[in-house]
Amino acid sequence: MLNQRTLPRIGLGTFRLKDQDVIDSVTSALSLGYRHIDTAQFYDNERAVGEALKQSDVPRDEIFLTTKVWWDRLQPQALLESFEESCRKLGVEYVDLALVHWPSPDDEVPMAGYIGALNQAREKGLTREIGVSNFTVAQLDQALSVPGGEHLITNQIEVHPFLANRTVVAHCQEKGLQVTGYMPLAVGKVMDEPVLKEIGEAHGVSPAQIALAWVAARDIVVIPSSTKPEHQQSNLEAMAITLSADEMARIDALDRGERIANPDFAPEWDA
Template identity: 45%
Template sequence: MSQQIIVDANGARIPALGLGTFRSEGQACVDAVATALKVGYRHIDTAAMYGNEAEVGEGIRAGGVARDEVFVTTKVWWSEIGPGALQRSAEASLRKLGLDAVDLLLIHWPNPEIPLADSIGALCDAKRRGLARHIGVSNFTVALLDEAVRLSTEPLAALQCEYHPTLGQHRLLEAVRRHGMAFTSYAPIGKGADTEDKTVQEIAVAHGKTGAQTVLRWQVQQAGVCAIPKSSHPGRIAENFDIWDFSLSPDEMAAISRLARADGRMINPAFAPTWDA
């Protein structure tokens, strides 16, 4: 296994490829996390809303990797990001995970009913209390991100958002880089649809790789970008990690980036912010 990429982001050192666990449940979740760690992953992503933090924690312990070698992210649900509620949510997450602190604590979604100054203040307090080593946000627009950075008394390490070849995020990426943060891509292969694109398949064949491996390589080869593909299948978990022995040319990177289209977004709940164009 070649050395994977580490993203340096305002003091955090984040492995560029992580295991996503959304809709991963029960023993399958435990096994997926343990398998990922044995394969070589050192970055695990969960959230209070996923309802699987206990299983993620069990999987981490079963993975046989020292705690300080695993970067663990969790998130506070948008209804719980007010002062007091956010800290209680973080404490509950730690109890479920069986950890003293997470490496990264994120606000999962913005909430227009809770002033951003209050939620960012609570997030900073959680970090000062030692509940998280680093903090950040998820599903923020450029304007919300800029405001969060302005309000925060602690460095924000990461923004997590949907990103894959058919959803261009150049404005958000520019903002994240301007603030010295990491961009973590969820749904990084577009729920699989992007991997079947003719352009992706041609590039994949040229490298002897799958479409998913090609798209994941495209993700992590971008400056400051991490990707957290979700899988519960041991073979797919291993396949997704096998992306460190090849690289894409500038022309190949650009060809995949050109697949972005206006209707490429897949995750857009009713409470989502008004996204950047």
């Protein structure tokens, strides 16, 4: 339906990672075979991510690099300048995916303006693809309806066993957009969940791997964050786990609408 470029099934999230920590994390991930790196202006680590890319032997054209513009820079000119700044910090000529990190609070900046500018960034070659993050069903429909919106390929949203986010996931998939799920491990909370532990024991893997397998089985790209090579490796291996219909249903039942990323400027979420 849309001009959709396939996102790698798993990527490395870099939220909360700074300086040498993020350099080491990205370096390790690339050496293990990750080819999707997710950062953002708000993370204040683009320069360090760029340093890791520069040091890596992996060719630039084999890496899918995502960054995001913060909601205070959504005015069209500011948005374009912010992505130019991101490319400079990352040390690249372009990113593979540029996202609007959050919709404009209270629609202070008209959506037609910033989605149009996002598409201008694509047309100028600052990014290969464009998308949004943390958009509700209504906001997504509005974004798709304005000029430039037809080029959106993804909505990056919070998804983990305690927040299945079914309404938005189903709507994105119905519209032909790839869903990218952040915080798929619920900042580590999945490790203490008895159901995930039990299913993990049956497969000989960790609860975290089961959580990732569950998200991936829903055709959602996962971008877990990890600084430890052994965890990065196990996250990669989770993509090969096949869960039974009964196991999927048991994990489905863990959904309790537990939202972790919910700042005061967030939109009114879908149920």
